[in-house]
Amino acid sequence: MESNWAAEHLQVIRTLMERAALYRRALAPIMIFNGVVGLAAATLGWGMQIGSPRGFILFWAGVGVVAVTGSFLLVRRQALKESEPFWSPPTRRVTQALLPPLVAGLLISAVLFLRCGSGPLYAVSNPALLWLPLSWVVLYGCAFHAAGFFMPRGMRLFGWAFIIGGCAIFAAGAAYGVTGLGCAHGIMGFFFGGLHLAYGVYLYLTEHRGNHA
Numbered sequence: 588m589e590s591n592w593a594a595e596h597l598q599v600i601r602t603l604m605e606r607a608a609l610y611r612r613a614l615a616p617i618m619i620f621n622g623v624v625g626l627a628a629a630t631l632g633w634g635m636q637i638g639s640p641r642g643f644i645l646f647w648a649g650v651g652v653v654a655v656t657g658s659f660l661l662v663r664r665q666a667l668k669e670s671e672p673f674w675s676p677p678t679r680r681v682t683q684a685l686l687p688p689l690v691a692g693l694l695i696s697a698v699l700f701l702r703c704g705s706g707p708l709y710a711v712s713n714p715a716l717l718w719l720p721l722s723w724v725v726l727y728g729c730a731f732h733a734a735g736f737f738m739p740r741g742m743r744l745f746g747w748a749f750i751i752g753g754c755a756i757f758a759a760g761a762a763y764g765v766t767g768l769g770c771a772h773g774i775m776g777f778f779f780g781g782l783h784l785a786y787g788v789y790l791y792l793t794e795h796r797g798n799h800a
Contacts, residue, residue, distance in 0.1 A: 613665045614742075615790035620661060621654045622784025629776025637772075640703035643719070644696050647775060654779075681734045688730040692723050720774040721760075724753035727779075745786055749778060 628650040637646045662678075699719060728749025735743030756774065 613662065614738075615787050617658050617661050618783045618787025618790060620657050620787075622780050622782070622787055624650060624654050624657065625778075625780025625783055626776055627780075629772045629780055632775070633772040640719070641700055643771060644700050647723075648696070650779075680737050684733040684737060685730045688726040688733070692726040695719075695722055695726075718757065720771050721753045721757045724749050724774065724778045725757075728753065741786075741790075745782070748782060752778065752782075 628647070632643075632646055637643055696719070728746045728751075730746070731749065732743050732746030735741075735746055760770075
């Protein structure tokens with residue numbers, strides 16, 4: 588049993604190394620798509636003044652569903668294009684690495700949703716303003732850092748950007764009492780919109796140059 592597991596593990600690692608360039612190329616449209624969705628959602632959320640904790644959670648949960656659905660369709664299209672199975676052993680490994688931090692974020696959101704009042708998220712007395720968006724950011728970074736061990740090295744660096752950036756803003760907010768509706772949606776737009784878009788453009792341009800080298 589253990590020998591079979593070890594053989595499968597080695598085969599997965601070998602496959603991931605062989606397909607590193609393919610995964611890098613496939614990541615570019617996914618990152619760009621999620622970046623555009625994140626920036627558009629942050630602008631819409633701020634413009635619509637979505638400020639209650641429950642409204643904020645529901646709004647960004649809906650955005651997450653759109654992002655995940657779009658990413659799934661892009662990955663599936665890439666798999667069909669390369670004539671490969673979608674739910675392959677490497678895909679299962681990456682999914683297993685992503686799941687624990689993402690599930691933690693889901694549970695935190697569910698608890699807050701059930702226990703929070705109807706007051707505005709940006710009220711000074713409501714700590715959800717500071718730690719809810721940043722907890723998503725940090726946990727998301729942890730998820731991508733974990734998945735980065737099965738994908739190109741840049742994914743781990745991308746995860747660290749979320750972790751360090753989220754912790755830094757948390758420290759600054761705690762020290763200086765940062766509040767405001769724009770802050771909550773701005774955090775989401777910067778990390779889930781801006782960073783995704785920047786990384787996607789970087790992947791696209793570097794891959795494009797590599798193909799013409």
